[in-house]
Amino acid sequence: MFEKTEPSTARESADSIHGWPTQITLAPLESSRGENPGSFERDGYVVARQVFDRASLNICRTYVLMLRAKNSFRQEKEKFGFNDCYADTLMESILIHLQPTMEQITGLSLLPTYSFLRIYETGAVLTRHRDRHACEISSSLTIGFEASEPWALWLVSHQQSRSITLREGDMLVYKGRELPHWRERFDGTYWIQAFFHYVDANGPLASYKFDGRPGLGLLHKPAGSRP
């Protein structure tokens, strides 16, 4: 399903920031637990299982927990249990290198807009919403969690509410502007989720490239930015 491709677009994105080429690519693996993964074209979403290898996930989780220990997250005042970080450097790097995989999954040529990192804590509730323009094509990756059972993500597709279960390394690819989505109360200790957002390079939202920033990883959006 997911074959390696020459990451020309990702490399161009990296070049636009640093002037150095990069040849690092992710190696997504196809995997299924017998669940209906959806169809991006038909349903507006698709679940990609085990996109990241275990070692990479472990590094990411340790990194994120260290960030939390350094108080690098912004806590949402109006939303309990949310710890947010816009355009973290590692997440912005993943945003670049995930792009070829996202293009394969969606069948679209994409432009990266921004990444967003979040730690949910006990009692967090993600209210039903749709995302902003810069989130036309989004992915939501579970990096790690401490909970007795996976925390469901809900979305509406074809007028039906669907429950999506993402474990470490699983990623939901979805049309965030079109599909309402939410999570009910989180009863675990913490849940780390990373969001990677893109727009269709040939669509009406292409001007949202880099989310209005000069380049990826360089600037932070003002407080209030959210996926």
Ligand SMILES: [Fe+2]
């Ligand atoms: Fe969202």
